[in-house]
Amino acid sequence: MEALTDLLRGIRAHGALVCRSFASPPWSLAFAAAPLTVAMAARGDGWLIAEGHPPMKLRIGDIGLVRGPLRFVLADDPATPPQIDTSAPGCDQWQVGPRTYGWGTDGEAVLITGCYDVEGSISDRLLNALPQAFVVPSTEGPCPTVDLLSAEIDKDQPGQEIVLDRLLDLLLVFALREWFDRPEANPPAWYRALGDPVVGPALRAIHDEPARAWTVGDLAALARVSRAALAKRFTAQVGVPPLTYLTEWRMAVAADLLTKPDTTIGSVARAVGYTDGFAFSTAFKRVRGVRPSDHRVVAMRA
Incomplete structure (x- = not known):
């Protein structure tokens, strides 16, 4: 995708x-x-x-x-x-x-x-x-x-x-x-990077499977380059390293999932690749600035 x-x-x-x-x-x-x-x-x-x-x-x-x-x-x-x-x-x-x-x-x-x-x-x-x-x-x-x-x-x-x-x-x-x-x-960096033969496959893989435990090595294998080459090119094209982008995308997906009434914080954590709800909550607050539970309350009131 x-x-x-x-x-x-x-x-x-x-x-x-x-x-x-x-x-x-x-x-x-x-x-x-x-x-x-x-x-x-x-x-x-x-x-x-x-x-x-x-x-x-x-x-x-x-x-x-x-x-x-x-x-x-x-x-x-x-x-x-x-x-x-x-x-x-x-x-x-x-x-x-x-x-x-x-x-x-x-x-x-x-x-x-x-x-x-x-x-x-x-x-x-x-x-x-x-x-x-x-x-x-x-x-x-x-x-x-x-x-x-x-x-x-x-x-x-x-x-x-x-x-x-x-x-x-x-x-x-x-x-x-x-x-x-x-x-x-003047499209965003991620859009321009989709056409890059090295970065494009890595971006699509992250969006296809945000819950997968991706490593830089896994993404580099998809692009058929070394880990160092992928990390350097991805950062230059997108503006952040591959795993930073992965975390940001996971938290964006999680933020939307948290607005659905039939989800729990645990189920959202698993959907974006975290088996530990505490680790997910820590990552979410670091990226989004609020705890998942607070984000859910604000979103439900909106």
């Missing part, structure tokens, strides 16, 4: 708020902050305007992403003042369907937005590697998945929520994969 794949599994829509908006110029919609919002133009071009960022063109096929707590605006022109605040009282006066908003006469522009309510340490590792607001340009024109998403919003059939969630997930995967491959993306 690639590290990016593993991290993407931590961001998965569950009842995401998916809406379609249609308008004719001049139009401008303000959106409240969400942990992660995906915005697309299904018809007509627009602009994504986020505080602290220059206006970004959003063409058909492009995918815009915004991380909370940043509020943002979608508009036909950066100079058009917001006409609707989707989080303000009275916004429902513009609602023409369960998931559809609009005004104007012909709906020259059609916009799709999907808001993720993401939580967890694994998700944070990915989100923190992204700019607060950016647009992934389409290299192949209109995206058929956006058309499917727009069409599904109109339906009132069993399973609609699941279909919308999975289509939104698919668009997010497309966008992030494309973004991290762009020269301006």
Whole structure:
């Protein structure tokens, strides 16, 4: 399993708020902050305007992403003042369907937005590697998945929520994969290291089996290099030694597992490679700054 794949599994829509908006110029919609919002133009071009960022063109096929707590605006022109605040009282006066908003006469522009309510340490590792607001340009024109998403919003059939969630997930995967491959993306060190013939196999092995009692020698054998060569190259590529990365990844997995009500500290310890709960608790506090039990209490209250 690639590290990016593993991290993407931590961001998965569950009842995401998916809406379609249609308008004719001049139009401008303000959106409240969400942990992660995906915005697309299904018809007509627009602009994504986020505080602290220059206006970004959003063409058909492009995918815009915004991380909370940043509020943002979608508009036909950066100079058009917001006409609707989707989080303000009275916004429902513009609602023409369960998931559809609009005004104007012909709906020259059609916009799709999907808001993720993401939580967890694994998700944070990915989100923190992204700019607060950016647009992934389409290299192949209109995206058929956006058309499917727009069409599904109109339906009132069993399973609609699941279909919308999975289509939104698919668009997010497309966008992030494309973004991290762009020269301006400045991807995190672990992502760049995936393509390294020495470090890549070691990273994938750690993500595949975090509970395994990995040694530098084991990881070096997978990469077919000496232990010294792996340690030096891994540290240069990722920024930390192999076993330090292993511990950090284990604690990220553990932090998410601790939020599940059916787990115990002992079962979480075993899931990330510790047979001794005390040793796990010591490692968790050293890496995360709190005891596993305190992390669980705070996460359950959130």
